[in-house]
Amino acid sequence: MSRYLKLVDFEIKRFLKIYLVLVGVTIVSQLLGVIFTSKNYLNLANEMMYKEMLSKETFLQQYGSFSFLQVTQTTWFVGPIALCIVTLLIYVFFIWYRDWFGKNTFIYRLLMLPTARLNVYLAKATTIFLFVLGLVSIQLILLPIENNILQLIIPTDLRTDLATAEIINSFYYLAILFPYSFTEFLIYYGLGFMAVFVVFTSILFERSFRLKGVVLGVLYGGFSLLILFSPVLIDGLILVNFFYPLEIFLLSCLMAVIVTAMSIWLSNYLLKNKIRV
Amino acid sequence: MNVNFNNRDPVYIQVIRHFKEQIATGSLEPGEEISSRRELANKLKINPNTAQRAYKEMEEQRLIYTERNLPSRITKDEQVLKAVREELILQAVDSFITSVRSINVPLEEVLDLVKENYEKHCDE
Amino acid sequence: MIEVKGVTKKFGRKQVLKGISFTAEKGEITCLIGINGVGKTTIMNAIMALTPINNGQILINGEEIHKGSYEKITFIPDAITMLPQMKISDAMQFMDDFYDCWNQKRADEMLGFFKLDKNERISSLSKGNTAKVNLLLGLAMDVDYVLMDEPFSGIDIFSREQIAEVFTSHLIEDRGVIITTHEINDIEHLIDKAILLNEGVVLKEFNTEEIRENEGKSVIDVMREVYQS
Numbered sequence: 001m002s003r004y005l006k007l008v009d010f011e012i013k014r015f016l017k018i019y020l021v022l023v024g025v026t027i028v029s030q031l032l033g034v035i036f037t038s039k040n041y042l043n044l045a046n047e048m049m050y051k052e053m054l055s056k057e058t059f060l061q062q063y064g065s066f067s068f069l070q071v072t073q074t075t076w077f078v079g080p081i082a083l084c085i086v087t088l089l090i091y092v093f094f095i096w097y098r099d100w101f102g103k104n105t106f107i108y109r110l111l112m113l114p115t116a117r118l119n120v121y122l123a124k125a126t127t128i129f130l131f132v133l134g135l136v137s138i139q140l141i142l143l144p145i146e147n148n149i150l151q152l153i154i155p156t157d158l159r160t161d162l163a164t165a166e167i168i169n170s171f172y173y174l175a176i177l178f179p180y181s182f183t184e185f186l187i188y189y190g191l192g193f194m195a196v197f198v199v200f201t202s203i204l205f206e207r208s209f210r211l212k213g214v215v216l217g218v219l220y221g222g223f224s225l226l227i228l229f230s231p232v233l234i235d236g237l238i239l240v241n242f243f244y245p246l247e248i249f250l251l252s253c254l255m256a257v258i259v260t261a262m263s264i265w266l267s268n269y270l271l272k273n274k275i276r277v
Numbered sequence: 278m279n280v281n282f283n284n285r286d287p288v289y290i291q292v293i294r295h296f297k298e299q300i301a302t303g304s305l306e307p308g309e310e311i312s313s314r315r316e317l318a319n320k321l322k323i324n325p326n327t328a329q330r331a332y333k334e335m336e337e338q339r340l341i342y343t344e345r346n347l348p349s350r351i352t353k354d355e356q357v358l359k360a361v362r363e364e365l366i367l368q369a370v371d372s373f374i375t376s377v378r379s380i381n382v383p384l385e386e387v388l389d390l391v392k393e394n395y396e397k398h399c400d401e
Numbered sequence: 402m403i404e405v406k407g408v409t410k411k412f413g414r415k416q417v418l419k420g421i422s423f424t425a426e427k428g429e430i431t432c433l434i435g436i437n438g439v440g441k442t443t444i445m446n447a448i449m450a451l452t453p454i455n456n457g458q459i460l461i462n463g464e465e466i467h468k469g470s471y472e473k474i475t476f477i478p479d480a481i482t483m484l485p486q487m488k489i490s491d492a493m494q495f496m497d498d499f500y501d502c503w504n505q506k507r508a509d510e511m512l513g514f515f516k517l518d519k520n521e522r523i524s525s526l527s528k529g530n531t532a533k534v535n536l537l538l539g540l541a542m543d544v545d546y547v548l549m550d551e552p553f554s555g556i557d558i559f560s561r562e563q564i565a566e567v568f569t570s571h572l573i574e575d576r577g578v579i580i581t582t583h584e585i586n587d588i589e590h591l592i593d594k595a596i597l598l599n600e601g602v603v604l605k606e607f608n609t610e611e612i613r614e615n616e617g618k619s620v621i622d623v624m625r626e627v628y629q630s
Binding site: 003006010014102103104105106108109111112113114115116117273274275276277 | 446449450451452453468469470471472475476478480481482483484485495498499500501523524
C-alpha cells in the first residue's frame with residue numbers, strides 16, 4: 001500500500017469517531033423527525049375529524065395533505081445536515097491545526113515521513129472529500145427509507161407521495177447536495193473541492209509565515225476568486241458580452257482547474273521549502 | 278564494575294589504569310578473557326569509541342592480546358605483568374611523596390608512621 | 402557526515418543563528434551545548450528541514466535532505482511526536498507502516514529494556530516513560546544518524562540513568578548522534594565531540610578526549626573559559 005493511501009487511512013481513522021457520531025446523530029434525528037412530524041399530523045387529523053367533526057375533505061382543504069416536504073422543513077431534518085456541514089467546514093482547518101496545536105505536535109512526524117510531503121496534503125484533502133461524499137451518500141440512502149416510514153404512518157388518502165428525486169428538487173439545499181445531472185455534480189463538487197484546496201493552501205501560508213502568512217493566505221484566497229471569476233468579470237466589464245454563455249461556463253471551468261492546480265503546486269512548494277514546525 | 282572517572286584525565290587513560298589495577302591485584306588473571314569493547318563501554322558507561330581507544334592502546338602496550346576473531350585476553354607475558362605492578366607501585370609512591378612533601382615531613386618520621394599504620398590496616 | 406555550513410536563521414527580527422558551521426561524523430556522539438535559547442533546537446529543526454534557513458547549506462552524506470533521507474536520519478524532539486490516544490503498540494505500528502528502516506526486533510528489545518507495556522496509551526505514560534517511548538521510536542529505526550533534542554531534560558534520575566545506558570549500548574553503535582543539552586554532567590564521558598554555542602554562533606568545537614589529553618581540561622572547564630570570558 002502506498003504511503004499516500006496509508007496516510008488517507010490514518011487521517012480517516014483519526015476523525016472516524018466524531019464522524020460516526022455525526023452519522024449517528026443524522027440518522028437518529030431525521031428518523032425521529034419523520035416519526036414525530038408524521039404522528040403530529042396524524043394526531044391533528046384525528047382531533048379535527050373526531051372532535052371537531054370535520055370531514056376528511058374539509059380537513060384536507062384546510063390543512064393540506066401531508067408530504068415529505070413538511071419533514072424536510074423541520075429542524076429534525078435540516079439540523080443534522082447543518083451540523084455536518086459546519087463540522088466538516090471547521091475540520092477543514094482543524095485537520096491541519098491539530099497537528100501543530102494538539103497535545104503532542106504530530107506535525108514533526110508527518111513532515112519527517114519518507115514520502116513527498118505533498119502526500120500529507122493530498123491525504124488530508126482526500127479525507128475531507130471522502131467524509132463529504134460519505135455523508136452525502138448516507139443522506140441519499142436515508143431519504144427513501146424515511147419516505148417509506150412516512151408512508152407507513154400516514155394513510156394513503158392523507159398524504160401526497162413524492163419520489164426521492166422530487167423531494168430533492170423541491171428543497172433548495174438538498175438540490176445543491178444532490179445535483180440532478182452528472183455535470184452539475186461535477187460543477188458543485190468540483191468547486192467545493194477547489195475551495196478546500198485553496199483553503200488548505202492559505203493555511204499552509206499561515207503555517208509557513210505565521211502572522212505575515214495570514215495576510216498572504218487571505219490575499220491568496222482573494223486572488224483565487226479573482227481568477228475563478230475572471231471570465232465573468234472580463235465579459236461584464238472589459239469585453240462586454242463578448243462571450244457566449246457556454247464559453248464563459250467553459251472558461252470558468254478551466255479557471256477552476258487552474259486554481260486547483262496552482263493551489264497544489266504552491267502547497268507543494270510551501271511544504272518542501274517554507275513550512276515550520 | 279563501577280569506576281569513578283575524573284573529568285580532566287582522558288577517559289581512555291583512566292580505563293587503562295583501571296585495567297592495570299585489576300591486573301596488579303589479580304582480579305584479572307593472565308590469559309583471562311575480557312569483555313568486548315561494547316560490553317566494556319556499557320559497564321563503565323563510557324563512549325564506545327573511548328573503550329575502543331583504550332583497547333587499542335592496551336594492545337600496543339601488550340597488556341592484552343587478540344587472536345584472530347576471538348575475544349581479547351589479558352597478557353601472559355611475565356615481563357609485562359611485572360612492569361604493570363612496578364608501574365602502579367611507583368605511581369602510588371610518587372603520589373605519596375608529593376603529598377608528604379607538601380606538608381614538609383622528614384622521611385624517617387614518615388617511614389615509621391607508614392610501617393605502623395600499614396600493619397594496622399592489614400590487621401583490620 | 403552531517404555538514405552544517407554557514408547557516409543563518411532569522412525569526413522575525415531576531416537573528417537566531419548567525420552563521421553556524423560544524424560537522425558531525427558517523428560513529429560519533431556530537432553534543433551541542435548551550436545555555437537555553439541559543440538556537441540548539443532550531444539547528445536540529447533546520448537539519449531535518451522542519452524549518453527553512455535563510456543562508457547556508459546543510460548536507461547529509463554529501464547531499465541535501467530529501468524524502469529518502471528520512472530513512473537515513475531521524476530526529477527525536479524533546480516531546481513525543483505520537484498522538485496521545487495511541488497505544489505504544491499503535492505508535493510502533495505507525496512507524497512500521499511508514500518506514501522501511503523500522504526494526505521491530507530492536508523496538509521489542511527496547512520495550513523490554515525500558516520495561517514498558519506496549520498496551521499502555523501514550524497519554525497515560527509518566528514523563529520518564531514518555532521520554533523512553535520517544536527515544537525508542539527513534540532508535541528502533543535502522544538509520545545512520547540520530548538527532549536528539551534534550552533527551553535528559555525534565556525526567557527523573559533513574560530514567561536518566563537508563564537513557565544514558567542506551568548511549569553506550571549497541572543501540573547507538575556506529576551511528577552518528579547529535580544531541581543537544583544545557584546540562585553536560587550526565588553525559589560528559591559519553592560524548593566524542595562538544596560544540597559550544599552562544600547567541601547563534603559556535604564558540605568552540607572540540608574533541609573531549611583530546612582536550613583532556615592535551616590540555617588536561619574537563620568539558621566544564623572549557624565551558625567556563627568560553628562562556629565566562
